[in-house]
Amino acid sequence: MEISRETTLEMYRRMVRIREFELAAIDLFKRGMVKGAIHAYIGQEASAVGVCMALRHDDLIAGTHRSHGHNIAKGADTKKMMAEILGKETGYCKGRGGSMHIAAFETGSLGALAVVGAGIPIAVGAALAFKLRGEDRVAVPFTGDAGCNTGNWHEGLNMASIWDLPVVFVLENNQYGVSTRITNSCKIKDLSLRAQSYGIPGVRVDGFDVLAVYQAAKEAVERARRGEGPTLLVTESYRFEGHYAGEPEVYRDRAEVQEWRKKDPIPRFRNYLLEEGIASEGELAAIEAEVRQEIADAVKFAQESPQPDPATAMDYIYA
Amino acid sequence: MATVEKDAVSLGITKPIMSPDLIVQVPPGVPAKEMSYQEAIREALREEMMRDPSVFLLGEDIGKHGGAFGVTRTLYDQFGPERVRNTPISENTIAGAAIGAALVGMRPVAEIMFVDFSGLAIDQIANQAAKLRFMTGGQCKVPMVVRMPQGGGAGKSTAAQHSQSLEVWYAHIPGLKVVFPSTPYDAKGLLKAAIRDDNPVVFLEHKFLYSFRGLVPEEDYVLPLGKCDVKRQGSDVTVVASGYMVWHAMAAAKQLEQEGISVEVVDVCTISPLDEETIGRSVRKTGRAVVVAEAVRSYGPASEWAMVIIEQAFDYLKAPIVRLTGRFAPVPFADSIEKGFWPDTGDVVQAVRQVMAY
Numbered sequence: 001m002e003i004s005r006e007t008t009l010e011m012y013r014r015m016v017r018i019r020e021f022e023l024a025a026i027d028l029f030k031r032g033m034v035k036g037a038i039h040a041y042i043g044q045e046a047s048a049v050g051v052c053m054a055l056r057h058d059d060l061i062a063g064t065h066r067s068h069g070h071n072i073a074k075g076a077d078t079k080k081m082m083a084e085i086l087g088k089e090t091g092y093c094k095g096r097g098g099s100m101h102i103a104a105f106e107t108g109s110l111g112a113l114a115v116v117g118a119g120i121p122i123a124v125g126a127a128l129a130f131k132l133r134g135e136d137r138v139a140v141p142f143t144g145d146a147g148c149n150t151g152n153w154h155e156g157l158n159m160a161s162i163w164d165l166p167v168v169f170v171l172e173n174n175q176y177g178v179s180t181r182i183t184n185s186c187k188i189k190d191l192s193l194r195a196q197s198y199g200i201p202g203v204r205v206d207g208f209d210v211l212a213v214y215q216a217a218k219e220a221v222e223r224a225r226r227g228e229g230p231t232l233l234v235t236e237s238y239r240f241e242g243h244y245a246g247e248p249e250v251y252r253d254r255a256e257v258q259e260w261r262k263k264d265p266i267p268r269f270r271n272y273l274l275e276e277g278i279a280s281e282g283e284l285a286a287i288e289a290e291v292r293q294e295i296a297d298a299v300k301f302a303q304e305s306p307q308p309d310p311a312t313a314m315d316y317i318y319a
Numbered sequence: 320m321a322t323v324e325k326d327a328v329s330l331g332i333t334k335p336i337m338s339p340d341l342i343v344q345v346p347p348g349v350p351a352k353e354m355s356y357q358e359a360i361r362e363a364l365r366e367e368m369m370r371d372p373s374v375f376l377l378g379e380d381i382g383k384h385g386g387a388f389g390v391t392r393t394l395y396d397q398f399g400p401e402r403v404r405n406t407p408i409s410e411n412t413i414a415g416a417a418i419g420a421a422l423v424g425m426r427p428v429a430e431i432m433f434v435d436f437s438g439l440a441i442d443q444i445a446n447q448a449a450k451l452r453f454m455t456g457g458q459c460k461v462p463m464v465v466r467m468p469q470g471g472g473a474g475k476s477t478a479a480q481h482s483q484s485l486e487v488w489y490a491h492i493p494g495l496k497v498v499f500p501s502t503p504y505d506a507k508g509l510l511k512a513a514i515r516d517d518n519p520v521v522f523l524e525h526k527f528l529y530s531f532r533g534l535v536p537e538e539d540y541v542l543p544l545g546k547c548d549v550k551r552q553g554s555d556v557t558v559v560a561s562g563y564m565v566w567h568a569m570a571a572a573k574q575l576e577q578e579g580i581s582v583e584v585v586d587v588c589t590i591s592p593l594d595e596e597t598i599g600r601s602v603r604k605t606g607r608a609v610v611v612a613e614a615v616r617s618y619g620p621a622s623e624w625a626m627v628i629i630e631q632a633f634d635y636l637k638a639p640i641v642r643l644t645g646r647f648a649p650v651p652f653a654d655s656i657e658k659g660f661w662p663d664t665g666d667v668v669q670a671v672r673q674v675m676a677y
Binding site for chain 2: 060062091092096097111113122123124126128139151152156158159315316
């Protein structure tokens with residue numbers, strides 16, 4: 001599959017943007033400026049970027065409690081995202097959602113739902129609407145590995161499969177559901193096998209390899225767009241941070257984490273771009289510097305923004 | 320006595336035991352036809368589907384079969400399998416798919432076969448549909464309806480998992496509207512309003528009322544959500560009720576009229592958001608109140624109505640409020656223990672006499 005240089009560099013930019021955004025969010029959290037929790041996407045950047053770069057603007061994603069990466073990969077504005085994390089009126093959700101519910105409807109979202117698996121039925125419904133109206137749009141719900149044991153997931157895959165709906169179910173295997181290793185919650189090792197129960201393709205891909213994810217996602221998306229039905233796409237990676245920032249991680253060894261960190265998708269992709277002569281050191285350094293400045297600006301914007309006016313506490317409950 | 324409508328017959332829920340003359344809502348001279356509560360719901364669905372191509376139905380066995388209670392019968396033949404969509408037994412995804420379709424501009428009407436089964440869908444209804452608009456800061460709206468039959472009564476209940484009244488599950492959730500019509504006229508007008516509303520609406524249909532008949536205007540009409548309806552004006556005592564209990568209240572009022580007691584009946588046809596003003600105004604006028612709900616006693620709708628009366632009309636009360644409800648027990652099967660499980664006309668008569676005697 002031919003991927004343009006422009007697209008390739010945009011992938012790199014978005015991956016770096018996710019990483020820098022998460023590091024900045026964790027930093028704010030550690031300085032006591034973030035209410036609640038930060039569920040960082042560090043280590044999984046290639047998954048969101050590979051999938052979302054294969055989508056059109058009018059395709060829709062459904063996120064989870066760990067969706068900073070999905071939003072950025074789909075093109076969301078980091079200023080409005082950071083403001084949301086700090087509960088500011090200028091945030092995407094006007095401070096009503098916070099980190100777990102950041103959703104940028106302007107870049108194609110069905111919301112970020114923090115009950116595991118909840119985005120699956122919602123994406124199925126959006127895809128049903130696309131089919132009823134004869135539109136060639138695709139709905140993409142993201143779930144972590146632990147989501148594949150929920151009723152949401154099984155019901156949703158089944159319903160999408162019987163109606164050949166345009167859905168790409170992205171199952172991001174980061175190996176842990178909070179503290180529980182996927183090998184303790186699923187009998188099978190290859191989660192893509194579950195697609196067989198629903199008579200749909202199941203594809204398993206290296207989730208540290210953005211180009212592999214992109215290619216697999218592109219095929220699944222095109223299949224869905226052609227009206228041939230859903231695909232289960234399993235991206236295999238690892239959650240480098242704890243379940244949330246500052247979580248003690250008593251259930252895994254540091255050595256295990258260090259071993260997985262060697263697979264970091266960002267240096268890997270960076271080396272690839274250099275080795276293949278796609279970009280020069282200077283170009284990549286420039287992208288990194290631009291992104292760092294963007295995130296610093298986002299933090300400043302978020303910090304300087306006001307919280308919602310208490311008089312608006314009852315807004316947005318009913319349309 | 321109204322006739323029994325054959326296709327309303329399911330699970331033994333058959334003939335109405337109340338005279339349709341108890342509640343007359345269409346003024347003389349307005350072109351109207353008599354139809355059952357079930358037909359009124361079906362006509363609302365049909366007319367809205369004809370009016371708006373974004374309206375579609377999904378649920379278990381709602382196609383050719385017409386749903387467990389025959390409500391959608393004939394709609395499949397008229398609109399086809401795409402818009403009258405049979406689903407697998409997956410309540411959670413029926414509700415969730417309705418949300419997703421609503422988010423992208425459709426107006427889905429989902430059917431959950433019995434409200435008792437909606438526990439399987441409650442995350443999607445209460446956590447997702449109800450909260451999406453709020454937690455995204457108003458970026459989206461969720462114009463969907465979830466229709467759910469509920470209730471038991473009159474010796475025709477089908478035990479603990481098919482006969483409950485669960486309106487408070489949903490009334491307790493900000494972001495949802497909860498509607499519970501008592502008559503064919505209200506059922507049609509309120510369902511049309513629910514479909515046209517931009518919020519998620521839980522639309523509860525009383526199973527025992529499906530065969531009840533009444534006059535329904537021929538012209539298109541929509542009733543307001545969020546309002547109580549004063550079904551009968553009176554001056555001595557207010558009876559607040561909803562669903563099938565409205566009929567017991569009306570029958571009791573008619574009986575008490577012979578004794579010279581003037582009863583006002585307030586029908587809480589929208590359970591949430593609650594029209595506190597109409598309840599308060601009525602009790603400030605009458606000074607006495609009986610609250611009647613089929614749902615079980617503790618933390619039930621009747622308790623909420625009583626509290627509204629205390630807040631809105633305490634200084635006007637001439638007697639303590641009397642609360643009539645279902646027993647705080649699972650719905651039983653055997654006739655011998657089902658008898659007396661829910662309030663009936665006689666209970667309302669007695670309660671009114673009690674507050675009058677105080």
